[in-house]
Amino acid sequence: MMARGDRSPRDAHADRTRNALLEAALNLFSVNGYDDTTTDQIAESAGVSPRTFFRYFPTKESVLFFGEYDFIDAVSGVYLAQPEELSDFEAMANSFALLAPGLKRIRKRIAQYREAVASSLVLLGRERRNHEANAETVAKAIAERRHLATPDDECQLLASVGMLLVERSLIQWLATPGRGLDDIIREEFAALPVVLK
Structure with missing residues (x-):
């Protein structure tokens, strides 16, 4: 048995x-x-x-995008479990950083995925749609944390900013072996409020 x-x-x-x-x-x-x-x-x-x-x-396309939603779905769950005293922005930074070490084992796969996407205009379009769908998933989690029925403009803006910072972090991580993705994510999120002052 x-x-x-x-x-x-x-x-x-x-x-x-x-x-x-x-x-x-x-x-x-x-x-x-x-x-x-x-x-x-x-x-x-x-x-x-x-x-x-x-x-x-x-x-053929489905091979490339296999498992694409798992990370964002996991982020949503971790995000909703963050302490209430954290701002939505801090909770998002913490959620992405907490899950980042899990991507280390598929680093090569992520790099190959990015190369493949860059080689095809069709895939670049698909990737853009995926980013929008991922931002929408994050926006729904932000709305839920704020006790809103649906994401408002502020939720959507915050989610889009978060996804942009994660994308920037991934690019840096792939270009600098030896650095932890979680550290890079925390640095990117920490840098934004400084830039906006």
């Missing part, structure tokens, strides 16, 4: 296959660019059939 947290061999195999496809896709996107990489090439590189590729991912 399996313990609750145990995973079946079938689940473990599915995870290995999904990760192999993801790694193969990101490596090929880095070398060839997103637009010049085919799903057949990804499948071949991962050692599976093209049919298997589509069992795990409905489109």
Whole structure:
């Protein structure tokens, strides 16, 4: 009898296959660019059939954006758990910084993702829509913390500013190995009030 947290061999195999496809896709996107990489090439590189590729991912684009909402959803939960004495801005800075160390293990994947997006105008457009959707998710969490039914302009502005600071932090983190993303996020958030004085 399996313990609750145990995973079946079938689940473990599915995870290995999904990760192999993801790694193969990101490596090929880095070398060839997103637009010049085919799903057949990804499948071949991962050692599976093209049919298997589509069992795990409905489109080539879906490989790239796999798991994209997990981090922002986690941020929302952590944000709503922040102490009430923190301002909304401080709570947001703290939430992003607390979750940042979890991204360290996928640093290479994040860098490859950014390269792939930069190689395709289609993906740049998709990335822009994702940023807007992520900012909307954060704005809803801010509204909930403020006991508002829906985000007002102030919630949306604060969320957009927060997402911009996180984006700036990611760029710095990828460019400076050895620095912690959480430290960079805290510095970026701390710098804004100083600049606005």
